[in-house]
Amino acid sequence: MYYLEPNKDYRNDSLRKGAEFSEAEIRIDTARHYDDCYWDYRTAWFDNENLALHYGYWEEGIKTHSQALINKNRIMAAIAGIEAGDHVLDAGCGIGGSSIWLAKHVGARATGITVSEQQVEHARRNARRHGVADKTEFQVADFCQMPFPDAVFDVVWAVESSCYATDKRDFFREAYRVLKPGGTLIACDGYAARREFDEAEWRAVMDCLNGWAVPNLSTVEEFHAGMEECGFREIHVTEATRETLPSSRRMYLTARWTAPMQWIMHWLGLRKKAQTANYKVALAQWKVFSEGMVRYCIFRAEKPV
Numbered sequence: 001m002y003y004l005e006p007n008k009d010y011r012n013d014s015l016r017k018g019a020e021f022s023e024a025e026i027r028i029d030t031a032r033h034y035d036d037c038y039w040d041y042r043t044a045w046f047d048n049e050n051l052a053l054h055y056g057y058w059e060e061g062i063k064t065h066s067q068a069l070i071n072k073n074r075i076m077a078a079i080a081g082i083e084a085g086d087h088v089l090d091a092g093c094g095i096g097g098s099s100i101w102l103a104k105h106v107g108a109r110a111t112g113i114t115v116s117e118q119q120v121e122h123a124r125r126n127a128r129r130h131g132v133a134d135k136t137e138f139q140v141a142d143f144c145q146m147p148f149p150d151a152v153f154d155v156v157w158a159v160e161s162s163c164y165a166t167d168k169r170d171f172f173r174e175a176y177r178v179l180k181p182g183g184t185l186i187a188c189d190g191y192a193a194r195r196e197f198d199e200a201e202w203r204a205v206m207d208c209l210n211g212w213a214v215p216n217l218s219t220v221e222e223f224h225a226g227m228e229e230c231g232f233r234e235i236h237v238t239e240a241t242r243e244t245l246p247s248s249r250r251m252y253l254t255a256r257w258t259a260p261m262q263w264i265m266h267w268l269g270l271r272k273k274a275q276t277a278n279y280k281v282a283l284a285q286w287k288v289f290s291e292g293m294v295r296y297c298i299f300r301a302e303k304p305v
Helices: 023-036 038-044 065-080 097-106 117-129 168-178 199-211 220-229 241-257 259-267 273-290
Strands: 087-091 109-114 136-140 153-159 179-192 233-239 294-302
Touching (some): 023 038, 023 273, 038 273, 065 153, 065 179, 065 294, 087 097, 087 168, 097 109, 097 117, 097 136, 097 153, 109 117, 117 136, 153 168, 168 179, 168 220, 179 220, 179 273, 199 273, 220 233, 220 294, 241 259, 241 273, 241 294, 273 294
Parallel strands (some): 087 153, 109 136, 153 179
Antiparallel strands (some): 179 294, 233 294
16 A cells, blocks of 8 residues: 655656756746646646636536636635635746636636646736736745745635645645635645545545645645644635536546647657646546545635624
8 A cells, every 4th residue: 555645845857857856946846847738738728718727616607617717716716715806826826827816707807827838828917908907916926935924815716736735734824824814825735634545545636635745645634734723714615526526527638638649749759748748647637536535625615703
């Protein structure tokens, strides 16, 4: 049996060779993954409207992939209670999709941070195209060491990004610090449903961590306890595994359909290492979700007044 411990970097085949990685090097790998795989995501996952690098939220009335991706923003905003005029920190903003949606459809102000300079440029360009450049700003920053003063945001928003913190409490402490009293942390992600795995399961878990440059997976219980330890209260968990599975399955089927092209281009040396790893994770993530190794949840927590 293999055991997945918390707060440890488990990637055994990183985007560059090495046994141990500093937090700064982990951020470099994260940026490299998204930079190298941008066109894979562009052609197979997001469009100019949703600008999403995350799973969708499928429920009654949702009929398309793009609708499900946009619906994730709506669900998250509703759970967080975001209102017009709120200042939202989009921690791990990607190419700006959530920030732009919040500005355009809720009337919030959004500040997005990412470790990728290329993503910042994409996000700024997307915000201009959507007419919300005046309500959004984007910059390169690490959400475990933010360049903001204390108590400046109404909401900290983390869509499938908190997983990139080796110790999730490093993110929670910073989120708590920059939130105003009474502010809200809203975060969604995949969480390990158990800690022990057999060999085949372990390979799938490792493909996921390596493929997305993620150091480890937290369990729901550890995530909840970490929030509480860092001062958050009124912590609420929304189970969303069922609503996520159609997106997971779509990712898997897309990888299956494109497998011949992937491996021909790989053999010809036309695919970067991160792109091949991203292909493998598209297959592995369906296994970990469909076999119950991972669940998907949305967390909402408050900083006391």
